[in-house]
Amino acid sequence: MKKPGRITAILLIFHLVVSAFTISPAFAYRFMKEAAVLNRLGILDGCNPATFDPALGSKVQRQTAVILIVKMFGEKDDALALPQSEIDRILSRFSDSHLIASFARPYMAYAVKTGMVAGTSPTTLGPQVWVDGVSFACMIIKNMGYTVNSRETYLRSLEFLGEISGLDKTTIAILNRDELRRDEAVGIIYAALNAVLPDGRSLIEMLILKGFVNADIAAECGFIDHSAVPGSGELLPVLSDREIVRQAIQKALLSVSTSVIIPINSASDTAEEVFEIWREVVCSDPRILYNSTVTYRADIGLLTFQYSKDVQTVKTHLDLLEKKAESVIKQLIRPGMTDYEKELAIHDYIVNNCTYDLRENKPPESYTAYGALCLGKAVCEGYSQATKLLLDMAGVESIIIIGQAINIDTGRYQNHAWNIVKIQGEYYHLDTTWDDPVMNDGSSYPTYTYFNLPDGDIGRDHKWDKSVYPACVSTDYNYYVYNDMIAMDYDAFVSHVVRKADEDVGSVTVKVSDNGEIGFDLNKAIKDIHSKTDRRIYAYRPVNIYGIMELFFK
Numbered sequence: 001m002k003k004p005g006r007i008t009a010i011l012l013i014f015h016l017v018v019s020a021f022t023i024s025p026a027f028a029y030r031f032m033k034e035a036a037v038l039n040r041l042g043i044l045d046g047c048n049p050a051t052f053d054p055a056l057g058s059k060v061q062r063q064t065a066v067i068l069i070v071k072m073f074g075e076k077d078d079a080l081a082l083p084q085s086e087i088d089r090i091l092s093r094f095s096d097s098h099l100i101a102s103f104a105r106p107y108m109a110y111a112v113k114t115g116m117v118a119g120t121s122p123t124t125l126g127p128q129v130w131v132d133g134v135s136f137a138c139m140i141i142k143n144m145g146y147t148v149n150s151r152e153t154y155l156r157s158l159e160f161l162g163e164i165s166g167l168d169k170t171t172i173a174i175l176n177r178d179e180l181r182r183d184e185a186v187g188i189i190y191a192a193l194n195a196v197l198p199d200g201r202s203l204i205e206m207l208i209l210k211g212f213v214n215a216d217i218a219a220e221c222g223f224i225d226h227s228a229v230p231g232s233g234e235l236l237p238v239l240s241d242r243e244i245v246r247q248a249i250q251k252a253l254l255s256v257s258t259s260v261i262i263p264i265n266s267a268s269d270t271a272e273e274v275f276e277i278w279r280e281v282v283c284s285d286p287r288i289l290y291n292s293t294v295t296y297r298a299d300i301g302l303l304t305f306q307y308s309k310d311v312q313t314v315k316t317h318l319d320l321l322e323k324k325a326e327s328v329i330k331q332l333i334r335p336g337m338t339d340y341e342k343e344l345a346i347h348d349y350i351v352n353n354c355t356y357d358l359r360e361n362k363p364p365e366s367y368t369a370y371g372a373l374c375l376g377k378a379v380c381e382g383y384s385q386a387t388k389l390l391l392d393m394a395g396v397e398s399i400i401i402i403g404q405a406i407n408i409d410t411g412r413y414q415n416h417a418w419n420i421v422k423i424q425g426e427y428y429h430l431d432t433t434w435d436d437p438v439m440n441d442g443s444s445y446p447t448y449t450y451f452n453l454p455d456g457d458i459g460r461d462h463k464w465d466k467s468v469y470p471a472c473v474s475t476d477y478n479y480y481v482y483n484d485m486i487a488m489d490y491d492a493f494v495s496h497v498v499r500k501a502d503e504d505v506g507s508v509t510v511k512v513s514d515n516g517e518i519g520f521d522l523n524k525a526i527k528d529i530h531s532k533t534d535r536r537i538y539a540y541r542p543v544n545i546y547g548i549m550e551l552f553f554k
Helices: 002-027 032-041 062-072 076-080 084-091 102-114 133-143 151-155 157-165 169-175 182-192 203-209 215-220 241-254 271-284 311-332 339-353 369-375 380-394 490-502 522-532
Strands: 259-261 291-297 302-307 398-406 413-423 426-430 451-453 507-511 537-541 548-553
Touching: 032 182, 032 215, 062 076, 062 102, 062 133, 062 182, 076 102, 084 102, 133 151, 133 157, 133 182, 151 157, 157 169, 157 182, 157 241, 157 259, 169 182, 203 215, 241 259, 241 271, 241 302, 271 291, 271 398, 311 339, 311 369, 311 380, 339 369, 339 380, 339 413, 339 451, 369 380, 380 398, 380 413, 490 507, 490 522, 522 537
Parallel strands: none
Antiparallel strands: 259 302, 291 302, 398 413, 413 426, 426 451, 507 548, 537 548
């Protein structure tokens, strides 16, 4: 009579142990929350008809992977609508079709019919083959419209999916399993919804536009902004091939990647086209640091980057640059400031906090916004990039212009960089480097000579390809025009200087001509000024080619 009781106790203990080990793994899966979201979106079904059970611990066979992909692209109903006779006909040419589970047959037949998957050979489908992370990602990106035309691009499928969806390398490594579980498959599908398609949309947006996913639910789940949901029309404009390539390159450089697979399209089928876009990206985004050269394999779309510093240093400097720029903007920009006021504050900050690097052997930092803002030393390239970075962050439209300027010492033109700024719909030249001149004694003195000039003015000592940059014709926001600092005849000059002297300023800057020549007797004007104020002019900076001069009071 005692034996059954002992057996019962043992069975009870065994039941408790089994229960413990069947409950706890559910909490160990990484993508439980993502699975629930996918189920809510209608993209992922459970394995139990009564309750949602994603069975995240089960390994994924090829037939299961096909089912997941057909569902994620919103084509479940079409697959299940296939007549049985058509399903049998499509699958009959594959020698291993008898291995396909009955519930998977409509999906496999539909995937073959529509080209969503190919066989493992001309006569086999491999339905029971275990799927790895790379092959699952490859199936997805091919159905997104990307080309996988070599073993090299195939092996980078998961990495590429990460690049176009924003996955970090740690997560990619987690998903890269030799035998994929449903847990990792869910993680890959969830990430793919944020991936950018070749037309510039995200996958989730495409599914919404086709009616496969409810926009309100997608917004509630955080995939899109609620403001993008209402009404008709597209969620995002369709991007051109060039813009798609540009964004892929920019994203890779900002993450300091050593390479990126870019979509092969009309803007990337030759190295020359890709290099042109790369140069445009590097010149337009001051956060891109130390990228010196690139190489491109057009056959697989592989763009490889070389940096003048190690990757970790580049990332560190980028982080420091972004923090410094944010701090400067917080310091300078106040609510209600006009674009002109923002531009002036940024101009003054850079001129007052950066000095031109006169060293013979200049380090790479001097050619970057990092050198100008974080180290306080740069050449024209660093000045212009720092100017653009701060203007961008302040919401003022600007570009970097690459051209040439006269070297004062040699009288010859040399390579130079400055900015074009858009104020109230008009474009102006802004050269913070030349507004921070270095004197013979090594000191610098801030000026506003090159603050918002039209083409005709700055063309006196700068030149550039006017066909590739917007025309600058207005003078409304030129520093001297805007601040009423123009006095081009005798009476206006005397009146202006006397007024400034009585304001107890230490110096006065005034534009007296358009061609660098004073049209009146300066010595007589100074005597007249002395007769009308107690302040005395003890020195003046001669008029420059822009007709601007500065007078200093005792």
